[in-house]
Amino acid sequence: MIEMHDVWKVYPNGVEALRGIDVRIDQGEFCYVVGPSGAGKSTFIKLMYREEKPSSGVILINGVNVKRVRDWKIPYLRRKIGVVFQDYKLLPHLTAYENVAFAMEAIEAPRRKIRSRVQEVLELVGLGDRMDALPSQLSGGEQQRVSIARAIVNNPGFLIADEPTGNLDPENSWDIMYLLEEINARGTTVVMATHNKEIVNTIRKRVIAIENGVIVRDEDQGEYGYED
Numbered sequence: 392m393i394e395m396h397d398v399w400k401v402y403p404n405g406v407e408a409l410r411g412i413d414v415r416i417d418q419g420e421f422c423y424v425v426g427p428s429g430a431g432k433s434t435f436i437k438l439m440y441r442e443e444k445p446s447s448g449v450i451l452i453n454g455v456n457v458k459r460v461r462d463w464k465i466p467y468l469r470r471k472i473g474v475v476f477q478d479y480k481l482l483p484h485l486t487a488y489e490n491v492a493f494a495m496e497a498i499e500a501p502r503r504k505i506r507s508r509v510q511e512v513l514e515l516v517g518l519g520d521r522m523d524a525l526p527s528q529l530s531g532g533e534q535q536r537v538s539i540a541r542a543i544v545n546n547p548g549f550l551i552a553d554e555p556t557g558n559l560d561p562e563n564s565w566d567i568m569y570l571l572e573e574i575n576a577r578g579t580t581v582v583m584a585t586h587n588k589e590i591v592n593t594i595r596k597r598v599i600a601i602e603n604g605v606i607v608r609d610e611d612q613g614e615y616g617y618e619d
């Protein structure tokens with residue numbers, strides 16, 4: 392479960408990106424985060440995986456206060472939370488297989504487990520036959536699928552995605568969405584910031600709308616609600 396209690400984020404330049412966020416996302420939910428550009432969506436997401444710290448307020452991930460996690464323990468926190476970005480962030484000199492294996496090596500998973508698990512997740516995302524390709528040899532949709540494989544390889548309870556379809560054409564975007572739904576159906580909580588109106592209005596899920604750093608709407612099976 393993810394909980395935020397009166398969370399504020401003020402960047403050093405004085406911008407109040409989040410202003411008193413109260414929210415609870417339960418295990419197994421699928422939740423979109425929508426809102427105009429600059430509303431605070433990325434900040435909201437960054438706080439969940441401790442890329443940023445709250446200026447005040449409390450964030451609990453499965454009951455653990457994220458702010459109090461010592462820096463050296465952050466890899467263990469991140470093990471519980473897979474993250475997917477708009478621009479994939481794959482390591483360019485590593486193959487698809489190596490990019491995914493790297494996430495297991497980072498948490499010192501036993502060597503014998505790595506091979507079978509990496510193969511398993513790459514097959515799940517439909518890339519069982521492209522494991523030896525470098526990112527530059529893969530399409531955008533394929534690269535995003537590698538990044539999703541990397542995000543789920545350590546079996547996290549949460550998958551956090553910041554505009555995962557932002558760089559993709561509609562067909563690849565739908566494929567990524569079906570994959571995220573499949574991952575959610577297997578029990579992982581999915582939180583996804585998006586500007587994709589068609590997806591939000593078609594694959595209906597909980598919608599949290601943020602404007603000017605405040606949650607202005609929180610609806611199950613909600614609509615996108617903006618024109619862009």
Ligand SMILES: Nc1ncnc2c1ncn2[C@@H]1O[C@H](COP(=O)(O)OP(=O)(O)OP(=O)(O)O)[C@@H](O)[C@H]1O
Binds near residue numbers: 408428
């Ligand atoms: N590192 C930073 N330092 C200073 N200000 C920042 C920083 N990151 C974001 N901001 C500001 O905080 C506000 C919220 O930004 P954020 O990236 O969370 O919005 P967003 O809703 O994700 O926007 P978009 O849809 O354009 O990605 C904006 O005014 C932005 O300029």
